[in-house]
Amino acid sequence: MMRTRPLKVALLGCGVVGSEVARIMTTHADDLAARIGAPVELAGVAVRRPDRVREGIDPSLVTTDATALVKRGDIDVVVEVIGGIEPARSLITTAFEHGASVVSANKALLAQDGAALHAAAEEHDKDLYYEAAVAGAIPLIRPLRESLAGDKVNRVLGIVNGTTNFILDKMDSTGAGYQEALDEATALGYAEADPTADVEGFDAAAKAAILAGIAFHSRVRLDDVYREGMTEVTAADFASAKNMGCTIKLLAICERAQDGGSVTARVHPAMIPLSHPLASVRGAYNAVFVESDASGQLMFYGPGAGGAPTASAVLGDLVAVCRNRLSGATGPGESAYAALPVSGMGDVVTRYHISLDVADKPGVLAQVATVFAEHGVSIDTVRQQGRPEGDGDASLVVVTHRASDASLTGTVEALRKLDTVRGVASIMRVEGE
Template identity: 70%
Template structure:
């Protein structure tokens, strides 16, 4: 059984160095680790530091000494200490003091913009490398964190910020850095994927599927960050920044959530042997001059590998010049999976502290502009509630032609008051497609534009 992590005593010193001797009798100084946050992820990080202590020492080349755990509420310290089997003296409510305590590495799992940003910058100023799971902060102000890491000669690692346990960012940042990435396409939010999967499987509406996700713990009390696409947009910004060596923030990402996806949309997708997924799409323009970054629900054919990604799983496709298509798949959230990514980063930066050197910093040399969504070439699925009278189809087709949008397929369902037209377009600028939809909404022959959704891949007619 593992002996557990090295824990500092009340005076900040390690009581016994005998277990830390390595070959030749050399005593290796421990790597001092400060932990900001002890929620679901932080708790699992502490557990893994205990259960894997001996192995982690061998992998790092020195023991990992947990010198402090910062929490918000002092009243929870006795309960948390008992749960984890660590002394209460290890906990503190003074996060600002912890990051100046001489830590070699600070692990940040509190989330949000502030105080996380100030704490990370202070930790770096005091010589600590940082491991973070904070997608929102990295997507909003990653450039500031990178600049601080460069200035103070420390590491900034954040594998856990996107797709949980799935090794995704480091392959983009290191393994594929010699290749040219053309496109990153994926499902990066487990909550929305669970909701859409249940809607497809059971025929439930959005509200019912969200209630089920909440009951199972997949959705937060306030699910807006997930269902409105903010979480996925932050992750898309991080992915695009790494893939295309350019600074991309969450504000640059076109975003739509899944709240408007209806049971009827799901049924229509099923009729076309397709499914609906919330996709994060980052792509290089054909001439390599701009990048597009977007998050929105889209219909994809069942033949697409992402169509079979169900429940709360994540999956990401990377398309590169030499590597071709590479897919990453696994659990994208939860205490265990996220802690796995945190510990992987912790081992990496701790090794750098032992042997010297640093990992890669920011690579934003390309400085590619993010093009507006209106210039993105895409396809639409449009469902129209139309009047049943002669010439309606011709009027609808004329509206598409007026805006330079070509129709790939059109199908009519029902008759008289129940008549609907389902149109799938060819690829066109998103601005032209949006203008076509706006035009259709003004036509007397169109009682309502019942649904509009983007399409990725080739749907069955």
């Protein structure tokens, strides 16, 4: 039998995502009630600009006092979609203290203070759900946290930012330069006026921290994630990638060390073979590739951002939390029992593509090969090409076998000191092989 008293929901934020959450709660009210076992009622909406017209939302529900809203003793669930660290952190902990569970889409806060938020939720016996914090509408957090709870996840490799994937896909498919592709992404609404969080990898790094923590049952903070943006990727890099049968993606990579004693989390551009499933992810879509002992290889794919897709993930969490509320239970909390340490980038082992500007004269290749050998980095292939302008220099492209990042860094530092090396044009990791 359906409970007649509605579960009351407080919505913090009514922007692109928040307005979609409110719309779906209204238009799908009967379906949500049937799935939950009780009606859900939007009891208040906290905003910064109350005078803005919000279609479909009763103006009497709108308030600028978010703290007073979450302190109401009759609120069952707080949905936080305002983003940022403060006041979101204080509002979430206040919600727990006053008896509400929380659904959040706040990747930055969860990556920075997820452990403290989980502890607050546990202290007050409340739920903290955040499917929408990573990869928009793609079901990913719950499969990692619940469906794969009996498996051992070894690696999570993914495209988790739609803006950067759109830009790189445009560069790959049209030959456009970075700025040209960014301008198109901005015009189409994929990129913000200030795209720094996306193109410099901050957004993806926050998501990588969350994914690594869940996948490896260990606490991984944003500061633990190595981050490298994609603003230096050039058309020449794409040309080299195509020569290798690869394309370039900005990847979030979380993996266990081979001995299982530590984990790493990193975000950076990388070449991946065209045969890899992630290579075919186009436009602003996201995809995450999971490798585990028992289930093998899994891929999750779909729209990673946008109002409606992200609201879909929020509503999925809302249904789960409301069901828990009715049954008097809580869902899975933080799983950090493994407590694996996070290793630095120097311990990461992968292949590398290095493009050098060198003097076009005999003996240069031998000098370069000697430097690689001295640092324990084995060369797979070498390609040298003179420049058409005939300036006495040449381009030398070296692709290595697998080596540690520390060894590669030492190699590059030594190469820069050679008189015959004019410059290191680019360094790109090669993943997915």
